[in-house]
Amino acid sequence: MVACVDPQHCHVALLVGGISGEREVSLASGEGAHQALTEAGFRVTVLDPADKEDLKKLIDGGFDVAFICLHGKYGEDGTLQGMLEMIGLPYIGSGVWSSALAMDKVKSKVFYQAAGIPTPPSVTLRSANPADIDMIVDSLGEHCVVKPATEGSALGVFIVDERKALQEAIEKVRELDNEILIERYIKGKELTVAVIGNDDPRALPIIEIVPVNDFYDYEAKYKPGASQHLCPAPLSEETTKQIQDMAVKAHKALDCAGVSRSDFILDDEGKWWILETNTIPGMTGTSLLPDAARADGISFPELCTMLIEFALEKK
Numbered sequence: 001m002v003a004c005v006d007p008q009h010c011h012v013a014l015l016v017g018g019i020s021g022e023r024e025v026s027l028a029s030g031e032g033a034h035q036a037l038t039e040a041g042f043r044v045t046v047l048d049p050a051d052k053e054d055l056k057k058l059i060d061g062g063f064d065v066a067f068i069c070l071h072g073k074y075g076e077d078g079t080l081q082g083m084l085e086m087i088g089l090p091y092i093g094s095g096v097w098s099s100a101l102a103m104d105k106v107k108s109k110v111f112y113q114a115a116g117i118p119t120p121p122s123v124t125l126r127s128a129n130p131a132d133i134d135m136i137v138d139s140l141g142e143h144c145v146v147k148p149a150t151e152g153s154a155l156g157v158f159i160v161d162e163r164k165a166l167q168e169a170i171e172k173v174r175e176l177d178n179e180i181l182i183e184r185y186i187k188g189k190e191l192t193v194a195v196i197g198n199d200d201p202r203a204l205p206i207i208e209i210v211p212v213n214d215f216y217d218y219e220a221k222y223k224p225g226a227s228q229h230l231c232p233a234p235l236s237e238e239t240t241k242q243i244q245d246m247a248v249k250a251h252k253a254l255d256c257a258g259v260s261r262s263d264f265i266l267d268d269e270g271k272w273w274i275l276e277t278n279t280i281p282g283m284t285g286t287s288l289l290p291d292a293a294r295a296d297g298i299s300f301p302e303l304c305t306m307l308i309e310f311a312l313e314k315k
Contacts, residue, residue: 005309007041012308013063013089015080017048020072021151021176029069029283032290033304036283037067040301042308049080059087065311066091067304069283072151076280077103090314092307094279098255102277105181106149108254115253117246118273120265124149125180131170133163136182143185146170148177159185183275188267191233193247194281194292195260198310201251203244204292208233229288231295235266243272250277258310261289 014037016030017023030046037044045063047054049070058066066089070080078100084091094102102108112119123136136144146169147157156176158169166182173180190211194204208230233240247262254260254277261281266272281289293303 005305005312007305008043010064010308011043011045011062012037013058013066014044014046014069015049015058015066015075016046016069017050018070018072018075018080019050020070020074020076022072022075023050025282025284026070026072026075028285029071029287032283032285032287032300033067033069036290036300036304040305042304049075058089061087061089063089065089065308067308068092068280071280071282073103076278077150090311092311093258094254094256094260095314098257099279102254102256102260102279104150104179105147105276106179108277109181111253112250112274115249117250117253118271120145120183120186120273120275122181122183125170125182127174127178127180131167133167136166137163140182140184142166145183145185146173147181147183148173149179149181150177161185186265186267186273188265189233191235191243191264191266191272192288192292193244193262193264194289195247195251195256195262196258196293196306196310198257198314201248201256203247204289204298205232205295206235206240206243207231207288207292207295208235209288227286229291231291239266239270239272246272246274250274254279257314258307259289 014030014034017027034044047058049055066084068091078096081096081099106124109119123139125131143161145159156173160166160169170180190209192207195201210228243264250262251260256279260277260279262277263275264272290300
């Protein structure tokens, strides 16, 4: 049974900003969540973990729950979750292990495969090792996607279609991460599925993302008008159910809690592939999770209330 929360008697520590490469996005998410939480009636204190004084306020207590709006490293990767566990403060979203696992695209692929969830063929490189371009091309072809293993928001993602560009992309990603994931490029519809819940999670309506650019890059994610969200996605009933079921399966395979959002590609032959799972989905005005919730009849304030209820239930 989900815990029922009285917003008027719940003091929320809204964690925003942070020190990752996604700081500005995290601040924007915080603004969206702050408005929704306030509208829902919660008492909200905004704290930025990049500020030591704010960290001290968080540790000193007086809060009932932490609402995390920190994307990327040190916020979405289990680091902050571990600190909140240490001070005994419930928080929205997944725990330490599952947060770290979902953040690591290489390791999460292992769990997808073990759960029978199709994911694009790939090659993993350690940044210290030279890239064998011939081996990569033989395995994946020249048209592939190069990305850092542990960054979010499409930071450092390159789509290449020839050897020289592949080598250049690898060198650029080396500057961002110690591990590089190279996947076969799969052309198709970009889909995303939010899942909410703990022990009995359910999928929200699928969103098809139609970006203005070649793919759903950083600009398309956060610049108004840079992408169109079709929700519910114009898919057959059978395909919709299959992909929603796989999103729930991914949520469970990575041991997620509260909320997750998995990204898929539906190729031209009708086969779908999972790309990654996000454990702290965006909360900005252009974000996908609030859009999916609205399509399911859940307002933004109601969504934030539900995430807090899931956090308290998890405790």
